[in-house]
Amino acid sequence: MGKIRFPRLVRVLDSVFGHSFLKLIACLFSVSVMVSCIDEDNYENTPEGNLEALWQIIDTRYCFLDYKAESYGLDWNEVKGRYMACLTPNMTSAQLFEVLCNMLAELRDGHVNLYTAADVGRYWSWQEDFPANFNDSVHRLYLGTDYKIASGLKYKILDDNIGYIYYESFSDALGDGNLDEVFYYLRSCTGLILDVRNNGGGQLTYASMLASRFTNEKRLVGYIAHKTGPGHSDFSDPEPEYVEPSQGIRWQKKVVVLTNRACYSSTNTFVRNVKGMPRVTVMGDRTGGGSGMPYTSELPNGWLVRFSACPMYDAQMQQIEFGIEPDVLVNMDLADIEKNKDTLIEQARSFLKK
Amino acid sequence: MTGTADRVVSRAYLLGLGHVNLLDTYLSPLSYQGGQLSYLGERSYATRIAGGKVGFQSLFQAIGCYALSPVQNGTTMGGFLVSRTGLHYRWQPSAGLRLFAGGNLNFTGGGLYNLRNGNNPAQAKLQLDVAASLAASWSFRVGKQLLALRGQVDMLLAGLMFSPNYGQSYYELFSLGHYDHNVCFIFPGNAPTFRQMLTFDVPMRRATLRLGYVSEIEQSQVNGLKNHRYSHSFMIGFVRDLHFLSRKQIPANQIFY
Structure with a gap:
Protein backbone atom coordinates (compact mmCIF):
# COMPACT_ATOMS: atom_id res chain seq x y z
CA MET A 1 0.00 0.00 0.00
CA GLY A 2 1.26 3.47 -0.76
CA LYS A 3 2.50 5.44 2.22
CA ILE A 4 1.92 9.17 2.15
CA ARG A 5 2.86 11.82 4.71
CA PHE A 6 0.91 15.05 5.09
CA PRO A 7 3.62 17.51 3.98
CA ARG A 8 3.98 15.74 0.70
CA LEU A 9 0.35 14.85 0.30
CA VAL A 10 -0.57 17.19 -2.51
CA ARG A 11 2.47 16.31 -4.59
CA VAL A 12 2.06 12.61 -4.05
CA LEU A 13 -1.65 12.66 -4.76
CA ASP A 14 -0.94 14.49 -7.95
CA SER A 15 1.62 11.95 -9.06
CA VAL A 16 -0.53 8.99 -8.06
CA PHE A 17 -3.74 10.35 -9.50
CA GLY A 18 -1.94 11.44 -12.62
CA HIS A 19 -1.15 7.92 -13.67
CA SER A 20 -3.57 5.59 -12.08
CA PHE A 21 -6.49 5.79 -9.77
CA LEU A 22 -8.31 9.00 -10.44
CA LYS A 23 -7.71 8.67 -14.13
CA LEU A 24 -9.46 5.34 -13.98
CA ILE A 25 -12.31 6.64 -11.87
CA ALA A 26 -12.69 9.69 -14.09
CA CYS A 27 -12.76 7.41 -17.10
CA LEU A 28 -15.43 5.17 -15.56
CA PHE A 29 -17.62 8.08 -14.52
CA SER A 30 -17.24 9.95 -17.78
CA VAL A 31 -18.77 7.01 -19.61
CA SER A 32 -22.10 7.76 -17.98
CA VAL A 33 -21.80 11.47 -18.63
CA MET A 34 -21.53 10.70 -22.32
CA VAL A 35 -24.73 8.66 -22.24
CA SER A 36 -27.54 10.24 -24.20
CA CYS A 37 -30.40 11.45 -22.04
CA ILE A 38 -33.92 10.21 -22.51
CA ASP A 39 -35.94 13.36 -22.08
CA GLU A 40 -39.13 14.96 -23.36
CA ASP A 41 -39.39 18.04 -25.54
CA ASN A 42 -39.56 21.04 -23.29
CA TYR A 43 -41.94 23.82 -24.25
CA GLU A 44 -41.44 27.33 -22.96
CA ASN A 45 -43.81 28.65 -20.34
CA THR A 46 -45.14 31.26 -22.75
CA TRP A 124 -70.87 20.58 -21.36
CA SER A 125 -73.06 21.11 -24.41
CA TRP A 126 -73.79 17.40 -24.43
CA GLN A 127 -76.15 18.05 -21.53
CA GLU A 128 -76.65 21.82 -21.39
CA ASP A 129 -78.13 21.99 -24.89
CA PHE A 130 -80.82 19.40 -24.13
CA PRO A 131 -83.81 19.06 -21.80
CA ALA A 132 -82.84 18.04 -18.28
CA ASN A 133 -85.57 15.41 -18.04
CA PHE A 134 -85.14 15.57 -14.32
CA ASN A 135 -86.71 17.81 -11.71
CA ASP A 136 -85.10 17.72 -8.32
CA SER A 137 -88.15 18.99 -6.41
CA VAL A 138 -90.43 16.40 -7.98
CA HIS A 139 -87.85 13.69 -7.53
CA ARG A 140 -87.68 14.43 -3.82
CA LEU A 141 -91.41 13.84 -3.54
CA TYR A 142 -90.99 10.36 -5.00
CA LEU A 143 -88.18 9.52 -2.61
CA GLY A 144 -89.97 11.02 0.37
CA THR A 145 -88.16 10.74 3.65
CA ASP A 146 -88.49 7.05 4.35
CA TYR A 147 -86.12 5.79 1.69
CA LYS A 148 -83.15 3.60 2.56
CA ILE A 149 -79.52 4.27 1.72
CA ALA A 150 -77.09 1.48 0.93
CA SER A 151 -73.79 3.18 0.24
CA GLY A 152 -74.50 5.23 -2.90
CA LEU A 153 -77.93 3.67 -3.57
CA LYS A 154 -81.14 5.32 -2.36
CA TYR A 155 -84.04 2.89 -2.58
CA LYS A 156 -87.61 2.28 -1.56
CA ILE A 157 -90.76 0.42 -2.55
CA LEU A 158 -93.26 2.70 -4.30
CA ASP A 159 -96.90 2.44 -3.28
CA ASP A 160 -97.78 0.29 -6.32
CA ASN A 161 -95.19 -2.29 -5.24
CA ILE A 162 -92.59 -1.18 -7.77
CA GLY A 163 -89.02 -1.11 -6.47
CA TYR A 164 -87.16 2.13 -7.00
CA ILE A 165 -83.38 2.66 -6.82
CA TYR A 166 -81.69 6.00 -7.42
CA TYR A 167 -77.94 5.87 -8.06
CA GLU A 168 -76.61 9.40 -8.29
CA SER A 169 -72.92 8.79 -8.92
CA PHE A 170 -70.74 5.85 -9.87
CA SER A 171 -68.10 7.52 -7.71
CA ASP A 172 -70.13 6.49 -4.66
CA ALA A 173 -68.71 3.23 -3.38
CA LEU A 174 -70.73 0.12 -4.10
CA GLY A 175 -70.18 -3.37 -2.77
CA ASP A 176 -71.71 -6.76 -3.40
CA GLY A 177 -72.98 -6.72 0.17
CA ASN A 178 -74.91 -3.50 -0.51
CA LEU A 179 -76.47 -4.94 -3.64
CA ASP A 180 -77.47 -8.18 -1.91
CA GLU A 181 -79.23 -6.21 0.81
CA VAL A 182 -81.00 -3.93 -1.66
CA PHE A 183 -82.27 -6.70 -3.93
CA TYR A 184 -83.31 -8.83 -0.98
CA TYR A 185 -85.36 -5.92 0.37
CA LEU A 186 -87.00 -5.38 -3.03
CA ARG A 187 -87.53 -9.10 -3.75
CA SER A 188 -91.32 -8.97 -3.48
CA CYS A 189 -91.70 -6.05 -5.91
CA THR A 190 -93.37 -6.66 -9.25
CA GLY A 191 -90.73 -4.70 -11.15
CA LEU A 192 -87.81 -2.39 -10.63
CA ILE A 193 -86.94 1.15 -11.71
CA LEU A 194 -83.21 1.81 -11.68
CA ASP A 195 -82.82 5.56 -12.04
CA VAL A 196 -79.36 6.73 -13.15
CA ARG A 197 -80.42 10.16 -14.39
CA ASN A 198 -77.90 12.92 -13.63
CA ASN A 199 -75.29 10.28 -12.84
CA GLY A 200 -72.14 11.77 -14.36
CA GLY A 201 -70.04 8.64 -13.93
CA GLY A 202 -67.28 7.39 -11.68
CA GLN A 203 -65.81 3.93 -11.33
CA LEU A 204 -66.12 1.51 -14.23
CA THR A 205 -65.88 -1.41 -11.82
CA TYR A 206 -69.14 -0.33 -10.15
CA ALA A 207 -70.79 -0.13 -13.58
CA SER A 208 -69.87 -3.77 -14.22
CA MET A 209 -70.77 -4.86 -10.70
CA LEU A 210 -74.26 -3.37 -10.91
CA ALA A 211 -74.86 -4.70 -14.43
CA SER A 212 -73.89 -8.21 -13.30
CA ARG A 213 -77.09 -8.31 -11.18
CA PHE A 214 -79.31 -8.32 -14.27
CA THR A 215 -77.93 -11.19 -16.32
CA ASN A 216 -77.88 -14.95 -15.83
CA GLU A 217 -75.26 -15.53 -18.48
CA LYS A 218 -71.90 -14.11 -19.49
CA ARG A 219 -72.59 -11.38 -22.04
CA LEU A 220 -70.40 -9.57 -24.51
CA VAL A 221 -71.17 -5.92 -23.80
CA GLY A 222 -68.51 -4.08 -25.77
CA TYR A 223 -64.87 -3.57 -26.56
CA ILE A 224 -62.05 -1.45 -25.23
CA ALA A 225 -58.80 -0.38 -26.87
CA HIS A 226 -55.92 1.95 -26.14
CA LYS A 227 -53.41 3.96 -28.07
CA THR A 228 -50.17 2.22 -28.93
CA GLY A 229 -48.37 5.27 -30.28
CA PRO A 230 -48.66 8.97 -31.01
CA GLY A 231 -50.36 8.59 -34.42
CA HIS A 232 -54.07 9.36 -34.63
CA SER A 233 -54.76 5.78 -35.78
CA ASP A 234 -52.32 3.95 -33.49
CA PHE A 235 -54.66 1.68 -31.55
CA SER A 236 -54.42 -1.77 -30.04
CA ASP A 237 -56.75 -4.51 -31.23
CA PRO A 238 -60.03 -3.95 -29.39
CA GLU A 239 -60.43 -6.41 -26.54
CA PRO A 240 -63.90 -7.75 -25.72
CA GLU A 241 -65.53 -6.78 -22.45
CA TYR A 242 -67.93 -9.12 -20.76
CA VAL A 243 -70.39 -8.88 -17.93
CA GLU A 244 -70.55 -12.07 -15.94
CA PRO A 245 -73.54 -13.02 -13.77
CA SER A 246 -73.09 -12.04 -10.16
CA GLN A 247 -72.64 -14.73 -7.53
CA GLY A 248 -75.01 -12.73 -5.32
CA ILE A 249 -78.73 -12.03 -5.71
CA ARG A 250 -79.68 -11.40 -9.34
CA TRP A 251 -82.84 -9.55 -10.37
CA GLN A 252 -85.15 -11.86 -12.31
CA LYS A 253 -88.08 -9.55 -13.05
CA LYS A 254 -88.50 -6.64 -15.41
CA VAL A 255 -86.36 -3.59 -14.84
CA VAL A 256 -86.48 -0.12 -16.38
CA VAL A 257 -83.30 1.93 -16.44
CA LEU A 258 -84.09 5.66 -16.54
CA THR A 259 -81.64 7.87 -18.43
CA ASN A 260 -81.15 11.46 -19.47
CA ARG A 261 -78.44 13.49 -21.20
CA ALA A 262 -76.54 13.88 -17.95
CA CYS A 263 -75.74 10.16 -17.92
CA TYR A 264 -72.09 10.35 -18.78
CA SER A 265 -68.86 8.38 -18.72
CA SER A 266 -69.21 5.28 -16.49
CA THR A 267 -72.98 5.70 -16.53
CA ASN A 268 -72.85 5.64 -20.30
CA THR A 269 -70.86 2.42 -19.97
CA PHE A 270 -73.38 1.00 -17.51
CA VAL A 271 -76.22 1.69 -19.95
CA ARG A 272 -74.15 0.04 -22.69
CA ASN A 273 -73.66 -2.96 -20.40
CA VAL A 274 -77.35 -3.49 -19.60
CA LYS A 275 -78.98 -2.44 -22.86
CA GLY A 276 -80.12 -5.55 -24.66
CA MET A 277 -80.35 -7.72 -21.56
CA PRO A 278 -83.59 -9.75 -21.76
CA ARG A 279 -85.47 -8.15 -18.86
CA VAL A 280 -83.95 -4.66 -19.13
CA THR A 281 -85.57 -1.67 -20.86
CA VAL A 282 -83.71 1.62 -21.15
CA MET A 283 -86.19 4.49 -20.96
CA GLY A 284 -85.83 8.27 -21.10
CA ASP A 285 -83.48 10.39 -23.20
CA ARG A 286 -80.28 9.56 -25.03
CA THR A 287 -77.30 9.35 -22.68
CA GLY A 288 -74.64 12.05 -22.81
CA GLY A 289 -71.83 9.76 -23.95
CA GLY A 290 -68.22 10.05 -22.86
CA SER A 291 -66.80 6.69 -23.90
CA GLY A 292 -63.13 7.58 -23.62
CA MET A 293 -61.46 6.81 -20.32
CA PRO A 294 -59.88 10.10 -19.31
CA TYR A 295 -56.20 10.61 -18.51
CA THR A 296 -54.46 13.64 -17.09
CA SER A 297 -51.46 15.60 -18.24
CA GLU A 298 -50.11 19.08 -17.66
CA LEU A 299 -48.78 22.19 -19.34
CA PRO A 300 -45.54 24.07 -18.70
CA ASN A 301 -47.46 26.68 -16.70
CA GLY A 302 -48.82 23.97 -14.41
CA TRP A 303 -52.38 23.86 -15.73
CA LEU A 304 -53.86 20.39 -15.69
CA VAL A 305 -55.53 18.96 -18.77
CA ARG A 306 -57.88 15.97 -18.83
CA PHE A 307 -58.59 14.16 -22.07
CA SER A 308 -60.09 10.91 -23.40
CA ALA A 309 -57.40 8.29 -23.81
CA CYS A 310 -58.92 4.80 -24.09
CA PRO A 311 -61.92 4.39 -26.41
CA MET A 312 -64.74 2.03 -25.51
CA TYR A 313 -67.24 0.65 -28.01
CA ASP A 314 -70.52 -1.22 -27.86
CA ALA A 315 -70.93 -4.92 -28.64
CA GLN A 316 -71.25 -4.14 -32.37
CA MET A 317 -67.96 -2.16 -32.26
CA GLN A 318 -69.86 1.10 -32.72
CA GLN A 319 -68.75 4.33 -31.06
CA ILE A 320 -70.78 5.46 -28.05
CA GLU A 321 -68.84 8.68 -27.49
CA PHE A 322 -71.92 10.75 -28.29
CA GLY A 323 -74.34 8.68 -26.25
CA ILE A 324 -76.71 5.70 -26.42
CA GLU A 325 -80.30 5.85 -27.61
CA PRO A 326 -82.91 4.53 -25.15
CA ASP A 327 -85.22 1.65 -26.02
CA VAL A 328 -88.18 3.90 -25.21
CA LEU A 329 -87.77 7.64 -25.71
CA VAL A 330 -89.60 9.57 -22.99
CA ASN A 331 -89.23 13.26 -22.23
CA MET A 332 -90.43 15.08 -19.17
CA ASP A 333 -93.81 16.70 -19.67
CA LEU A 334 -94.05 20.21 -18.19
CA ALA A 335 -97.71 19.60 -17.36
CA ASP A 336 -96.65 16.59 -15.31
CA ILE A 337 -94.07 18.65 -13.44
CA GLU A 338 -96.77 21.14 -12.51
CA LYS A 339 -98.71 18.22 -11.06
CA ASN A 340 -95.57 17.07 -9.19
CA LYS A 341 -95.33 14.06 -11.44
CA ASP A 342 -92.14 12.71 -12.96
CA THR A 343 -93.12 11.64 -16.47
CA LEU A 344 -90.27 9.16 -16.78
CA ILE A 345 -90.98 7.43 -13.48
CA GLU A 346 -94.72 7.29 -14.26
CA GLN A 347 -94.09 5.83 -17.72
CA ALA A 348 -91.76 3.26 -16.20
CA ARG A 349 -94.39 2.27 -13.63
CA SER A 350 -96.99 1.82 -16.35
CA PHE A 351 -94.55 -0.20 -18.43
CA LEU A 352 -93.68 -2.49 -15.52
CA LYS A 353 -97.34 -3.14 -14.69
CA LYS A 354 -98.14 -4.37 -18.20
CA MET B 1 -9.30 -14.99 2.49
CA THR B 2 -9.99 -18.17 0.72
CA GLY B 3 -12.06 -20.32 3.02
CA THR B 4 -15.49 -19.82 4.43
CA ALA B 5 -14.28 -20.78 7.88
CA ASP B 6 -12.05 -17.74 8.31
CA ARG B 7 -13.34 -15.34 5.73
CA VAL B 8 -13.89 -11.62 6.28
CA VAL B 9 -17.31 -10.29 5.44
CA SER B 10 -17.63 -6.55 5.09
CA ARG B 11 -20.98 -4.99 5.80
CA ALA B 12 -21.70 -1.36 5.10
CA TYR B 13 -24.73 0.66 6.17
CA LEU B 14 -25.21 4.05 4.55
CA LEU B 15 -27.86 6.72 4.58
CA GLY B 16 -28.03 9.25 1.81
CA LEU B 17 -29.64 12.49 0.85
CA GLY B 18 -29.61 13.88 -2.62
CA HIS B 19 -31.26 15.39 -5.63
CA VAL B 20 -33.57 13.57 -8.01
CA ASN B 21 -34.92 14.38 -11.45
CA LEU B 22 -37.94 12.29 -12.49
CA LEU B 23 -39.68 11.91 -15.81
CA ASP B 24 -42.41 9.49 -16.75
CA THR B 25 -44.40 10.50 -19.79
CA TYR B 26 -47.20 8.11 -18.80
CA LEU B 27 -47.85 10.53 -15.93
CA SER B 28 -46.66 13.87 -17.28
CA PRO B 29 -44.51 15.28 -20.07
CA LEU B 30 -42.72 17.44 -17.50
CA SER B 31 -39.63 16.57 -15.51
CA TYR B 32 -40.10 16.78 -11.77
CA GLN B 33 -37.24 17.67 -9.46
CA GLY B 34 -36.82 17.19 -5.76
CA GLY B 35 -35.10 15.31 -3.01
CA GLN B 36 -34.25 11.71 -2.45
CA LEU B 37 -33.64 9.85 0.77
CA SER B 38 -32.00 6.48 0.52
CA TYR B 39 -30.54 3.62 2.46
CA LEU B 40 -27.77 1.52 1.00
CA GLY B 41 -26.63 -1.72 2.54
CA GLU B 42 -23.66 -3.59 1.15
CA ARG B 43 -22.26 -7.00 1.93
CA SER B 44 -19.08 -8.26 0.31
CA TYR B 45 -16.56 -11.00 0.77
CA ALA B 46 -13.98 -12.98 -1.14
CA THR B 47 -15.21 -16.32 -2.46
CA ARG B 48 -13.19 -19.49 -2.93
CA ILE B 49 -13.30 -19.07 -6.69
CA ALA B 50 -9.97 -18.51 -8.48
CA GLY B 51 -7.98 -18.61 -5.30
CA GLY B 52 -9.96 -15.86 -3.67
CA LYS B 53 -9.67 -13.44 -6.57
CA VAL B 54 -13.39 -13.43 -7.12
CA GLY B 55 -15.47 -11.44 -4.68
CA PHE B 56 -19.17 -11.47 -3.97
CA GLN B 57 -21.06 -8.23 -3.60
CA SER B 58 -24.66 -7.72 -2.57
CA LEU B 59 -26.23 -4.27 -2.47
CA PHE B 60 -29.66 -3.40 -1.19
CA GLN B 61 -31.18 0.04 -1.63
CA ALA B 62 -34.39 1.52 -0.31
CA ILE B 63 -35.19 4.81 -1.99
CA GLY B 64 -37.87 7.37 -1.33
CA CYS B 65 -38.22 10.50 -3.41
CA TYR B 66 -40.44 13.55 -3.47
CA ALA B 67 -40.40 15.85 -6.46
CA LEU B 68 -42.24 18.90 -7.73
CA SER B 69 -43.23 20.04 -11.21
CA PRO B 70 -41.39 22.99 -12.78
CA VAL B 71 -43.92 25.49 -11.45
CA GLN B 72 -44.16 23.54 -8.21
CA ASN B 73 -47.92 22.88 -8.20
CA GLY B 74 -47.66 19.18 -8.99
CA THR B 75 -46.16 16.51 -6.78
CA THR B 76 -44.79 13.10 -7.57
CA MET B 77 -43.72 10.66 -4.89
CA GLY B 78 -41.70 7.56 -5.55
CA GLY B 79 -40.48 4.54 -3.69
CA PHE B 80 -38.12 1.84 -4.90
CA LEU B 81 -36.42 -1.24 -3.56
CA VAL B 82 -33.30 -2.32 -5.41
CA SER B 83 -31.33 -5.51 -5.02
CA ARG B 84 -28.02 -5.96 -6.81
CA THR B 85 -26.04 -9.16 -6.50
CA GLY B 86 -22.84 -9.88 -8.36
CA LEU B 87 -19.30 -11.11 -8.63
CA HIS B 88 -16.07 -9.23 -9.34
CA TYR B 89 -12.72 -10.56 -10.46
CA ARG B 90 -9.83 -8.73 -8.86
CA TRP B 91 -6.48 -7.61 -10.28
CA GLN B 92 -3.79 -5.90 -8.27
CA PRO B 93 -1.48 -4.07 -10.68
CA SER B 94 0.37 -2.18 -7.96
CA ALA B 95 0.53 -1.86 -4.21
CA GLY B 96 -2.72 -0.38 -2.93
CA LEU B 97 -4.44 -0.35 -6.26
CA ARG B 98 -7.02 -2.97 -7.11
CA LEU B 99 -9.12 -3.24 -10.22
CA PHE B 100 -12.33 -5.21 -10.48
CA ALA B 101 -14.46 -6.39 -13.35
CA GLY B 102 -17.61 -8.44 -13.17
CA GLY B 103 -21.31 -8.31 -13.42
CA ASN B 104 -24.43 -8.27 -11.35
CA LEU B 105 -28.05 -9.28 -11.43
CA ASN B 106 -30.38 -6.48 -10.43
CA PHE B 107 -33.99 -6.31 -9.41
CA THR B 108 -35.88 -3.05 -9.00
CA GLY B 109 -39.41 -2.80 -7.70
CA GLY B 110 -41.44 0.24 -6.82
CA GLY B 111 -43.29 3.04 -8.50
CA LEU B 112 -44.21 6.66 -8.87
CA TYR B 113 -47.41 8.31 -7.75
CA ASN B 114 -48.58 11.64 -9.10
CA LEU B 115 -50.92 13.31 -6.65
CA ARG B 116 -52.88 15.27 -9.26
CA ASN B 117 -53.64 12.71 -11.95
CA GLY B 118 -56.96 10.94 -12.46
CA ASN B 119 -57.00 7.57 -14.23
CA ASN B 120 -53.24 7.55 -14.75
CA PRO B 121 -52.01 8.45 -11.27
CA ALA B 122 -49.27 5.89 -10.87
CA GLN B 123 -46.60 4.03 -12.72
CA ALA B 124 -45.21 0.75 -11.47
CA LYS B 125 -41.55 -0.12 -11.81
CA LEU B 126 -40.57 -3.75 -12.06
CA GLN B 127 -37.26 -4.50 -13.68
CA LEU B 128 -34.85 -7.40 -13.78
CA ASP B 129 -31.56 -6.79 -15.50
CA VAL B 130 -27.98 -7.89 -15.88
CA ALA B 131 -25.27 -5.28 -15.69
CA ALA B 132 -21.53 -5.14 -16.34
CA SER B 133 -19.59 -3.81 -13.40
CA LEU B 134 -16.18 -2.15 -13.24
CA ALA B 135 -14.56 -0.93 -10.07
CA ALA B 136 -11.26 0.28 -8.71
CA SER B 137 -10.09 0.73 -5.16
CA TRP B 138 -7.02 2.36 -3.79
CA SER B 139 -5.76 2.01 -0.25
CA PHE B 140 -3.17 4.42 1.09
CA ARG B 141 -1.81 5.69 4.35
CA VAL B 142 -2.06 9.21 5.66
CA GLY B 143 0.01 9.23 8.81
CA LYS B 144 -1.03 6.08 10.63
CA GLN B 145 -4.43 6.00 9.02
CA LEU B 146 -5.14 3.47 6.30
CA LEU B 147 -7.67 5.10 4.00
CA ALA B 148 -9.48 3.58 1.05
CA LEU B 149 -11.07 5.12 -1.99
CA ARG B 150 -13.31 3.08 -4.24
CA GLY B 151 -15.21 3.78 -7.40
CA GLN B 152 -17.70 1.49 -9.12
CA VAL B 153 -19.71 1.84 -12.28
CA ASP B 154 -22.43 -0.61 -13.30
CA MET B 155 -23.88 -0.48 -16.78
CA LEU B 156 -27.10 -2.24 -17.77
CA LEU B 157 -26.53 -4.81 -20.52
CA ALA B 158 -29.91 -6.48 -20.90
CA GLY B 159 -33.06 -7.11 -18.97
CA LEU B 160 -36.81 -7.15 -18.78
CA MET B 161 -39.06 -4.42 -17.48
CA PHE B 162 -42.77 -3.96 -16.98
CA SER B 163 -44.46 -1.12 -18.79
CA PRO B 164 -48.05 -0.38 -19.76
CA ASN B 165 -48.43 0.24 -23.46
CA TYR B 166 -48.42 3.83 -24.70
CA GLY B 167 -51.99 4.71 -23.70
CA GLN B 168 -52.97 1.55 -21.88
CA SER B 169 -54.82 1.99 -18.62
CA TYR B 170 -54.18 0.07 -15.43
CA TYR B 171 -57.93 -0.68 -15.50
CA GLU B 172 -57.36 -2.71 -18.65
CA LEU B 173 -54.36 -4.42 -17.13
CA PHE B 174 -55.58 -5.30 -13.68
CA SER B 175 -59.40 -5.18 -13.82
CA LEU B 176 -59.87 -6.69 -17.28
CA GLY B 177 -56.61 -8.64 -17.56
CA HIS B 178 -55.77 -7.32 -21.01
CA TYR B 179 -52.02 -7.44 -21.70
CA ASP B 180 -50.24 -5.74 -24.55
CA HIS B 181 -46.44 -5.90 -24.74
CA ASN B 182 -46.20 -5.24 -21.04
CA VAL B 183 -42.96 -7.11 -20.51
CA CYS B 184 -40.32 -5.30 -22.54
CA PHE B 185 -36.79 -6.28 -23.41
CA ILE B 186 -34.33 -3.58 -22.46
CA PHE B 187 -30.73 -3.04 -23.50
CA PRO B 188 -28.42 -0.01 -23.66
CA GLY B 189 -30.13 1.16 -26.86
CA ASN B 190 -33.52 1.72 -25.22
CA ALA B 191 -32.49 1.85 -21.58
CA PRO B 192 -29.04 3.43 -21.16
CA THR B 193 -28.64 2.95 -17.45
CA PHE B 194 -25.64 3.59 -15.21
CA ARG B 195 -25.25 3.26 -11.50
CA GLN B 196 -22.17 4.72 -9.95
CA MET B 197 -20.72 4.75 -6.50
CA LEU B 198 -17.69 6.48 -5.05
CA THR B 199 -16.77 5.75 -1.43
CA PHE B 200 -14.09 6.95 0.92
CA ASP B 201 -13.34 4.83 3.99
CA VAL B 202 -11.74 6.19 7.15
CA PRO B 203 -11.10 3.63 9.90
CA MET B 204 -12.36 4.66 13.33
CA ARG B 205 -12.12 2.80 16.62
CA ARG B 206 -14.73 0.10 16.25
CA ALA B 207 -15.88 0.56 12.71
CA THR B 208 -14.94 2.34 9.56
CA LEU B 209 -16.55 5.61 8.62
CA ARG B 210 -17.70 5.59 5.02
CA LEU B 211 -18.49 8.70 3.01
CA GLY B 212 -19.99 8.13 -0.39
CA TYR B 213 -21.51 9.52 -3.50
CA VAL B 214 -24.06 7.50 -5.42
CA SER B 215 -25.35 8.49 -8.82
CA GLU B 216 -28.06 6.63 -10.68
CA ILE B 217 -28.83 7.35 -14.29
CA GLU B 218 -31.81 5.13 -14.94
CA GLN B 219 -33.79 5.70 -18.09
CA SER B 220 -35.82 3.85 -20.65
CA GLN B 221 -37.93 4.38 -23.71
CA VAL B 222 -40.28 1.46 -24.26
CA ASN B 223 -43.81 1.31 -25.70
CA GLY B 224 -43.38 4.95 -26.70
CA LEU B 225 -43.14 5.98 -23.06
CA LYS B 226 -40.09 7.80 -21.78
CA ASN B 227 -38.93 7.71 -18.23
CA HIS B 228 -35.86 8.63 -16.31
CA ARG B 229 -34.62 8.95 -12.77
CA TYR B 230 -31.41 10.86 -12.38
CA SER B 231 -30.24 10.97 -8.81
CA HIS B 232 -27.15 12.19 -7.05
CA SER B 233 -26.84 11.37 -3.37
CA PHE B 234 -24.24 11.92 -0.74
CA MET B 235 -24.03 9.03 1.64
CA ILE B 236 -22.67 8.56 5.13
CA GLY B 237 -22.46 5.45 7.21
CA PHE B 238 -20.12 2.85 8.55
CA VAL B 239 -18.51 -0.43 7.61
CA ARG B 240 -18.10 -3.42 9.89
CA ASP B 241 -15.70 -6.17 8.95
CA LEU B 242 -16.74 -9.49 10.42
CA HIS B 243 -14.05 -12.12 10.67
CA PHE B 244 -15.59 -15.58 10.77
CA LEU B 245 -13.50 -18.13 12.63
CA SER B 246 -13.74 -21.87 12.86
CA ARG B 247 -14.36 -23.38 16.33
CA LYS B 248 -10.78 -24.66 16.41
CA GLN B 249 -9.48 -21.10 16.40
CA ILE B 250 -11.58 -19.95 19.36
CA PRO B 251 -10.66 -20.67 22.97
CA ALA B 252 -13.31 -22.91 24.50
CA ASN B 253 -14.03 -20.52 27.38
CA GLN B 254 -15.10 -17.85 24.93
CA ILE B 255 -17.99 -19.93 23.61
CA PHE B 256 -20.99 -19.31 25.82
CA TYR B 257 -22.95 -22.55 25.35
Missing part, protein backbone atom coordinates in the same frame (compact mmCIF):
# COMPACT_ATOMS: atom_id res chain seq x y z
CA PRO A 47 -48.56 31.52 -24.43
CA GLU A 48 -47.11 29.87 -27.56
CA GLY A 49 -45.29 27.21 -25.55
CA ASN A 50 -48.37 26.31 -23.53
CA LEU A 51 -50.64 26.16 -26.57
CA GLU A 52 -48.05 24.08 -28.41
CA ALA A 53 -47.74 21.70 -25.44
CA LEU A 54 -51.54 21.37 -25.12
CA TRP A 55 -51.98 20.80 -28.83
CA GLN A 56 -49.22 18.17 -28.76
CA ILE A 57 -50.76 16.29 -25.80
CA ILE A 58 -54.09 16.06 -27.62
CA ASP A 59 -52.45 15.30 -30.96
CA THR A 60 -50.50 12.36 -29.59
CA ARG A 61 -52.68 10.98 -26.80
CA TYR A 62 -56.32 11.91 -27.43
CA CYS A 63 -58.22 8.88 -28.74
CA PHE A 64 -61.05 10.31 -30.86
CA LEU A 65 -59.28 12.54 -33.41
CA ASP A 66 -59.97 10.18 -36.32
CA TYR A 67 -63.54 9.52 -35.21
CA LYS A 68 -64.33 13.22 -34.83
CA ALA A 69 -62.71 14.03 -38.13
CA GLU A 70 -65.16 11.54 -39.68
CA SER A 71 -68.22 12.56 -37.69
CA TYR A 72 -68.04 16.35 -37.92
CA GLY A 73 -64.90 17.20 -39.88
CA LEU A 74 -62.51 18.08 -37.06
CA ASP A 75 -59.11 19.03 -38.51
CA TRP A 76 -56.74 19.18 -35.55
CA ASN A 77 -53.88 20.65 -37.58
CA GLU A 78 -56.08 23.47 -38.78
CA VAL A 79 -57.24 24.07 -35.21
CA LYS A 80 -53.67 24.72 -34.10
CA GLY A 81 -53.04 27.43 -36.67
CA ARG A 82 -56.37 29.10 -35.97
CA TYR A 83 -55.84 29.37 -32.23
CA MET A 84 -52.12 30.15 -32.45
CA ALA A 85 -53.17 33.28 -34.32
CA CYS A 86 -55.22 34.34 -31.27
CA LEU A 87 -52.15 34.58 -29.04
CA THR A 88 -50.39 37.78 -28.16
CA PRO A 89 -47.13 38.07 -26.22
CA ASN A 90 -48.60 40.14 -23.39
CA MET A 91 -51.93 38.40 -23.00
CA THR A 92 -53.16 37.71 -19.47
CA SER A 93 -53.53 34.30 -17.93
CA ALA A 94 -57.31 34.58 -18.18
CA GLN A 95 -57.08 35.40 -21.88
CA LEU A 96 -54.78 32.45 -22.51
CA PHE A 97 -57.18 30.21 -20.57
CA GLU A 98 -60.05 31.34 -22.77
CA VAL A 99 -58.11 30.65 -25.97
CA LEU A 100 -57.02 27.20 -24.78
CA CYS A 101 -60.52 26.30 -23.62
CA ASN A 102 -61.97 27.34 -26.95
CA MET A 103 -59.38 25.19 -28.70
CA LEU A 104 -60.30 22.19 -26.53
CA ALA A 105 -64.02 22.80 -27.13
CA GLU A 106 -63.37 21.89 -30.76
CA LEU A 107 -63.15 18.30 -29.51
CA ARG A 108 -66.77 18.38 -28.25
CA ASP A 109 -65.88 16.09 -25.39
CA GLY A 110 -67.11 16.32 -21.81
CA HIS A 111 -64.06 14.41 -20.67
CA VAL A 112 -61.80 17.21 -21.85
CA ASN A 113 -61.13 19.83 -19.19
CA LEU A 114 -58.51 22.41 -18.42
CA TYR A 115 -57.98 23.00 -14.71
CA THR A 116 -56.43 26.12 -13.24
CA ALA A 117 -56.53 27.49 -9.72
CA ALA A 118 -59.23 29.93 -10.85
CA ASP A 119 -61.49 27.97 -13.17
CA VAL A 120 -62.29 24.72 -14.95
CA GLY A 121 -62.50 24.82 -18.71
CA ARG A 122 -65.27 22.51 -19.92
CA TYR A 123 -67.48 21.48 -22.76
